[in-house]
Amino acid sequence: MKVVMTLLARNEADIVDAQLAYHLHAGVDHVIATDNASTDGTTEIFERYERAGYLHLLRESADDMRQDEWVTRMARVAATDHGADWVVHADADEFWWPRGGSLKDVLASVPARYGVVRGCWRHFLPRPDDGGFFAERMTVRLATPAHPGAKETIFHAHQKVAHRAHPEVEIEAGNHNAQAPGLRSLRAWHPLEVLHFSFRSAAQLGRKAQGGWLRNRGYEPTEHQILLDEAARAGRLDDFYGAFAIDDDALARGLADGTLALDTRLRDALRAIRRDDGAFAPAAGGQLLDFPRPKTEDDAAYAAEASVLVEIDGVVRAEERVRALERRLDALERGPLRRLARR
Template structure:
């Protein structure tokens, strides 16, 4: 049983422990290459990527990247939205085929950045079962959009989210969903792993009770909305998934699908994009703070290309 491997590696530590990142993606051609390049620089040894029926060139981009990185692609065309099941499957592949000691179950729009140093593995231990790390939304600005916005131009993240009432998140047309609290993410040891939650916010491991921990040495920078075109395409896809009445999805997606069906998604996008005046107010009260750490890594990969 692989739980025994978990304990054995603590008694006899491997010389070069491996960090493997799994990614479940669909139509993320604007961000997938940067995601893999940044994380490879940060110490990720291998990638296992499940492509969920991309039609925008994401699958072809992944194929091209295989020549540079230890990258396995799994094609999953089913549109049944079995995220938890697929993430656990990818973690098993990472353990069995890539020799993973730790697994990051990632989304293409998330960047896991150490707050000090240049390697994620510096902040992990071989006896880690589940490591919970904070996650922050990155903010769109009008100025960046005018300059031909790309996600890596964002310099501000949410620091202290606004705790709107849940009912308001569903119905109030004046709030910004990028400012609400979002759940953290976890890094798991695949040996002894039992279950990963659908969004990778929690995990069950045989040794949770003893070695699970939380750290702020790593932060996940989340870029959920990168352009109006990407935003609308994502919501159209979510609309199709929600035709399955058993689909589990966050309230924000249900809100956005409803606005799309009312022809008001562009209004929502314009609420999400923040003006300089609004940014100043939010910064004053620390709802939003300047954080250029991820941008430094984006600049590094451009320098290396």
């Protein structure tokens, strides 16, 4: 089995080296990356992995972040040019964590009749910025993510997608869904966690605010993207970051009431593959990280947290039915009925 990961990034140099190396140790065989006009060293990191033979690099200079279009292109290239069996779609701030065995082991266990599986987003919260490596201080995880649409927090439950390679696949913006003829979704099972580190420092948020989301006329921005843009324009990025950072008092309260959890898995995994110079090396000779089966109590907590995704999946299925109906109506309008109406 060959597993290919797609990655679209712009100015993510503080995390992308770790992200690439981690996944190559976790069961990914090859990466297709699109660099969107990075200026902070991200491009050079991609080029280093490309020279080593681990990565196929595409480049986009446009300033309007057409994510669905660019990720769909990478997904199809994975199928047609790289012989992928499965394709995992990740962002630079995401680390796909298999719940026992490697990513390849988990995907190999999917019954043949299914072509799409989803990972559960798990948010790691910002901590006061000490200037150090993000994974060393970001070990606080939100244990009770909100339902999408809730206004009390920007850290919502959601799911990300992996699928069997297909030359006609289409990927939804945000990598939340994949569609292609014959790709049947496996529902209500989330054997993969997506460890999410979106807010890492005020400086990183400044780079994030320069992305092209809000310049894409066809994109509907999320609330946090609008708030981030407003903070950047007003010069309030430190305050914006500080409003979400978890200090020691907030951590103690969250641990006591069960809304927060300490989770050092990524920190420990990255320590295992980080070189003495601080950089990361891909898996030499097929070396893999170890992903033990979760304990029973961890499984129970995960099942409770992921239960909201069943509701989300119902919304996804409704949207799929609407899109299918729209395609059928469009075909009818372009077919015999259209010609008859003209007569």
